Amino acid sequence: IHIFKVKEGVNYNEGDPNYDLFKLSMKVSAKRLFPNYVFLDAPFNLQYYVPGRPETEVATMGCRTRVMGNVYDPERQISYSRGNLSFTSINLPRLAILSGRDEAAFYQKLDAMLELVAQQLLDRFEIQAAKRVYNYPFLMGQGVWLDSDTLGPADEVREVLKHGTLSIGFIGLAETLTALYGHHHGESEEMQQKGLAIVKHMRDFCDQKSQAMKMNFTLLATPAEGLSGRFTRMDRKRFGTIPGVNDREYYTNSFHIPVWYPISAYDKIQKEGPYHAFTNAGHISYVELDGDTANNLEAFESVVRCMHDAGVGYGSINHPVDRDPVCGYVGVIGDVCPRCGRRSGEALAPEKLAELRKKYPGVPTFCGCE
Ligand SMILES: [Zn+2]
Structure with missing residues (x-):
């Protein structure tokens, strides 16, 4: 996946030294769907940015994984020489269904599940951490990971892996809100606030766990193309069909507004933007343009700028492309x-x-x- 990093003073505004490349990137993306855009000016990315040091620029791996903050070593909050160790995603709609419209019960179940997932991630970490340098001849043996060059072949990799992240993900915020309150965050500002409160609650848990363990627990807006369908099938079997909750093929990914819900590109970006600040293990917002708009570079650029201004960390613009x-x-x-x-x-x-x-x-x- 090609990614273009947008940065004020570098390429974002007219007069910036690489403004021409920003323009060219949009021409390419409007034709070929890539590059996607990472926004280095979003406050949660800008806080790490040091001009002239590319390792302080947020990088997105795979389709959205983000590794940046470092509780284990606050002197080295960088994107190089580290990685995500594992992640586990929570089926939020199921917790909501089990809570029967009782908000307090939902948060209780959520807390218990967050703790369970954290323990499970630590169990997995224990297996990874007990390995030796010779088990990872490239990553550790050749000094790719931070500090691995200080270890001998038979040393445990535990301390080096603590630079990595353990991530808790989630599926189906929209269906969760519908199950709890009757409608989702695309439909009202009240639900948007409820949605933000749930996601902030999960992020706060990750931050507290990070401080307590001096390890990097992060919150992931899970890209669950397979999992969202699997969770839905499991829950339909268990609870029957619940309108607006599990009556479609898939739960909606992470904090996204449901793809079937009619909403303008601008409103979708405004709704999803604030969630990017909470999901420090990775996130993405998609906008679908129709074919005509995709060839209109002004419209394309206005969508990119809208993402930049709405606090989106990583965005992608899709449109139909036939050949x-x-x-x-x-x-x-x-x-x-x-x-x-x-x-x-x-x-x-x-x-x-x-x-x-x-x-x-x-x-x-x-x-x-x-
Ligand atoms: Zn032809």
């Missing part, structure tokens, strides 16, 4: 390709294919019937 393998046209293709006039699924006569190849040289062509 005609015969003529190479990229954009929205309905039944008929706007460039060469070929119908979707149409098998071309050899003469027609030869003509198109001549007309659009350099485009790898297929049989024309795909």
